[in-house]
Amino acid sequence: MAHNLYINPQGPQGKASVMYYGKRPWHGLGTELKNPATAREAIEAAQLDYNVELQPVYLRNNKVINKVMSTVRADTEQSLGIVSDRYSIVQNVDAFGFFDTVVGDGQAIYEVAGALGKGERIWILAKLPKDIIVTREDIVEKYLVLMNSHDGTSALKLYFTPIRCVCSNTLTASLKDSWDGISIRHMGNIRNKVDEARRLLGISIDYYAQFERIAKQLVDVKLNVEKAESYFNNLLFQDKKNEDISTQMINKRDRLLYLFENGKGNNLPGVKHSAWAALNSVTEHIDHEKVVRGITNDPSRKLADIWFGNGARIKQRAYNQILELCNIKV
Numbered sequence: 001m002a003h004n005l006y007i008n009p010q011g012p013q014g015k016a017s018v019m020y021y022g023k024r025p026w027h028g029l030g031t032e033l034k035n036p037a038t039a040r041e042a043i044e045a046a047q048l049d050y051n052v053e054l055q056p057v058y059l060r061n062n063k064v065i066n067k068v069m070s071t072v073r074a075d076t077e078q079s080l081g082i083v084s085d086r087y088s089i090v091q092n093v094d095a096f097g098f099f100d101t102v103v104g105d106g107q108a109i110y111e112v113a114g115a116l117g118k119g120e121r122i123w124i125l126a127k128l129p130k131d132i133i134v135t136r137e138d139i140v141e142k143y144l145v146l147m148n149s150h151d152g153t154s155a156l157k158l159y160f161t162p163i164r165c166v167c168s169n170t171l172t173a174s175l176k177d178s179w180d181g182i183s184i185r186h187m188g189n190i191r192n193k194v195d196e197a198r199r200l201l202g203i204s205i206d207y208y209a210q211f212e213r214i215a216k217q218l219v220d221v222k223l224n225v226e227k228a229e230s231y232f233n234n235l236l237f238q239d240k241k242n243e244d245i246s247t248q249m250i251n252k253r254d255r256l257l258y259l260f261e262n263g264k265g266n267n268l269p270g271v272k273h274s275a276w277a278a279l280n281s282v283t284e285h286i287d288h289e290k291v292v293r294g295i296t297n298d299p300s301r302k303l304a305d306i307w308f309g310n311g312a313r314i315k316q317r318a319y320n321q322i323l324e325l326c327n328i329k330v
Contacts, residue, residue, distance in 0.1 A: 081151025
């Protein structure tokens with residue numbers, strides 16, 4: 001199966017720049033850790049303990065190009081991207097060290113960390129303690145994911161990522177004031193911005209308490225098939241005229257109705273025919289069935305779509321609309 005993971009030819013046995021704890025990842029590559037990792041262990045096991053430097057960019061006549069710089073891996077001397085001369089690098093060790101301060105010393109389990117491309121994008125996923133009990137059989141695990149880039153394509157981003165155990169659905173739920181995550185641009189005094197992000201995340205740590213409250217309210221709201229169909233129609237056909245609704249869109253609606261009745265976990269006691277089941281029909285389709293054009297054979301990019309791309313936006317819209325349908329306030 002194709003992937004976009006970085007494999008350093010100078011690294012140990014040509015291993016991919018990935019570490020994991022627990023279940024083996026989809027790509028089957030990387031270094032397994034037998035015990036929960038600290039951020040430092042994660043960095044070293046995933047071969048992410050490299051520095052990135054800013055170097056000038058030259059024309060063929062050796063004249064320096066003004067106002068741009070190249071981000072370069074110090075260990076391999078590979079160029080990772082072209083950025084503004086105001087760009088500030090957040091080294092991997094600093095990004096992961098920032099994660100340590102957010103999750104609390106010894107409270108999180110670092111499950112996966114890795115690098116994509118030539119090492120221009122890195123990520124780390126941490127599981128937080130105290131799962132959310134929606135019903136006795138339906139449990140949601142609490143995760144935080146951090147992604148950073150060295151090519152100027154994105155800020156340092158930290159997201160709350162609830163994952164439903166029974167089906168591995170990655171839920172997307174902005175509660176208020178963008179408490180689903182924090183972004184830090186690679187400009188100005190990065191250290192001050194990191195400190196501010198720590199403060200904001202400390203204030204918004206009750207995200208999961210709010211999410212648990214809302215999930216339990218959703219499971220208590222029962223929907224018959226007709227109401228579920230109306231919800232899916234509104235999600236898929238909103239602002240569309242009848243002549244603009246294609247057969248493909250109708251088939252997608254019918255698939256969501258099938259998942260509402262038969263999706264993973266949707267037949268659990270207390271869950272069946274609930275607003276919670278309707279929401280998870282959408283997340284199951286996006287996470288496990290939706291084909292992302294052009295990246296079908298690259299699971300790492302599929303994951304990025306689920307977390308940060310169009311898939312995440314659809315799930316957020318589905319979440320907003322189910323709250324409106326159930327008259328639930330955030």
